[in-house]
Amino acid sequence: MISDKLLFTPGPLTTSYTVKSAMLRDLGSRDIEFINTVQSIRKDLLHLAETSKEEGYEAILMQGSGTFGIESVISSVIPHDGHLLIIINGAYGERISKIAAVHHIAQTRLVFEEDEWPSIQNIEHELMNNPGISHIIAVHCETTTGIINPVEEIGHLARHFGKTFIVDAMSSFGAVPLNIKEANIDFLISSSNKCIEGVPGFSFIIARQEALLITEGMARTLSLNLFDQWKGLEADGQFRFTPPTHALLAFRQALNELATEGGVKNRATRYSNNHFRLVKGMRNLGFTEYLSPEKQGYIITSFYYPNQSAFNFKTFYQLLNERGQVIYPGKLSKTDCFRIGNIGRIFLDDIDDLLLNIKEVLMEMGVFISHK
Ligand SMILES: *Cc1c(COP(=O)(O)O)cnc(C)c1O
Numbered sequence: 001m002i003s004d005k006l007l008f009t010p011g012p013l014t015t016s017y018t019v020k021s022a023m024l025r026d027l028g029s030r031d032i033e034f035i036n037t038v039q040s041i042r043k044d045l046l047h048l049a050e051t052s053k054e055e056g057y058e059a060i061l062m063q064g065s066g067t068f069g070i071e072s073v074i075s076s077v078i079p080h081d082g083h084l085l086i087i088i089n090g091a092y093g094e095r096i097s098k099i100a101a102v103h104h105i106a107q108t109r110l111v112f113e114e115d116e117w118p119s120i121q122n123i124e125h126e127l128m129n130n131p132g133i134s135h136i137i138a139v140h141c142e143t144t145t146g147i148i149n150p151v152e153e154i155g156h157l158a159r160h161f162g163k164t165f166i167v168d169a170m171s172s173f174g175a176v177p178l179n180i181k182e183a184n185i186d187f188l189i190s191s192s193n194k195c196i197e198g199v200p201g202f203s204f205i206i207a208r209q210e211a212l213l214i215t216e217g218m219a220r221t222l223s224l225n226l227f228d229q230w231k232g233l234e235a236d237g238q239f240r241f242t243p244p245t246h247a248l249l250a251f252r253q254a255l256n257e258l259a260t261e262g263g264v265k266n267r268a269t270r271y272s273n274n275h276f277r278l279v280k281g282m283r284n285l286g287f288t289e290y291l292s293p294e295k296q297g298y299i300i301t302s303f304y305y306p307n308q309s310a311f312n313f314k315t316f317y318q319l320l321n322e323r324g325q326v327i328y329p330g331k332l333s334k335t336d337c338f339r340i341g342n343i344g345r346i347f348l349d350d351i352d353d354l355l356l357n358i359k360e361v362l363m364e365m366g367v368f369i370s371h372k
Contacts, residue, residue: 069203
């Protein structure tokens with residue numbers, strides 16, 4: 001068995017051997033076993049969102065990575081005279097804005113600092129002054145920094161003002177508890193290769209039935225048409241175009257392993273234990289986190305580069321890579337940071353190994369280590 005490097009990244013992630021092994025099959029897309037697998041996945045996803053079909057929600061699977069899922073929703077659920085309010089405090093919010101622009105959807109951008117929560121007051125102000133806004137979109141965990149945005153509060157505003165609410169919950173779903181109904185979310189998007197610990201290949205959308213039903217005929221593309229994809233899955237349990245059969249089998253296994261671990265709550269505990277162990281060790285080495293602790297989620301952590309000329313991120317990354325550990329560069333617009341993901345099949349021992357290697361690599365580079 002090949003021993004891969006451990007991925008301390010926001011996805012693709014390190015997955016279990018059993019998840020990878022689940023792909024050693026060739027199922028036909030019309031095979032009854034495959035159709036039943038898809039049905040059970042859709043049902044379990046609703047359960048993870050703390051809801052069900054009976055409560056009026058639908059789970060739709062869409063080929064492609066997470067961005068395809070976001071583009072599917074944006075290009076499929078906003079009418080031609082619609083207007084999207086985009087709440088931005090990082091690169092993923094910016095990506096949403098680009099998608100809306102490509103599809104010529106009217107948009108208002110509310111941009112906040114990358115180390116700040118979006119201001120609920122400012123959002124409320126915008127909604128009062130801009131009655132043309134029909135839809136609001138926010139990112140739950142902005143993976144650029146790891147900040148957890150207040151989607152529940154934004155959801156309350158959406159309900160108050162009668163707007164459709166879309167949430168990019170890509171890097172949080174399955175590990176940060178969220179009740180879709182209580183948060184008043186109409187469309188939530190996530191993907192196979194983040195906190196559920198499957199392999200890349202598809203995204204999924206959890207939609208409020210009533211909000212979905214009115215979108216018939218609104219789609220601006222053929223392949224990413226959300227309503228038609230849902231119709232197809234409902235009609236005969238099939239995808240309209242070639243499904244990622246192997247990724248779906250892996251995902252079925254990943255969902256079983258999530259349940260065995262004790263569900264979202266226990267996965268949250270494992271990831272946050274990883275995060276706190278990492279932060280403690282990194283502080284001991286003299287590193288500082290980019291976000292203040294109350295804003296920092298446990299999904300991914302951003303650290304400032306050490307303020308020393310001997311530090312070079314490329315070398316740091318490369319030396320860790322040679323030791324079998326893959327970290328992630330920063331994506332901040334103004335600040336030099338790197339990121340370490342706490343998600344995937346990663347445990348406290350792995351964090352300890354990483355910290356030990358970081359210490360050795362810093363010494364090798366001649367970067368001063370503090371002795372706090
Ligand atoms: C990973 C991620 C995405 C999707 O990225 P892909 O590369 O298309 O999978 C979107 N939004 C957030 C917040 C993410 O973390």
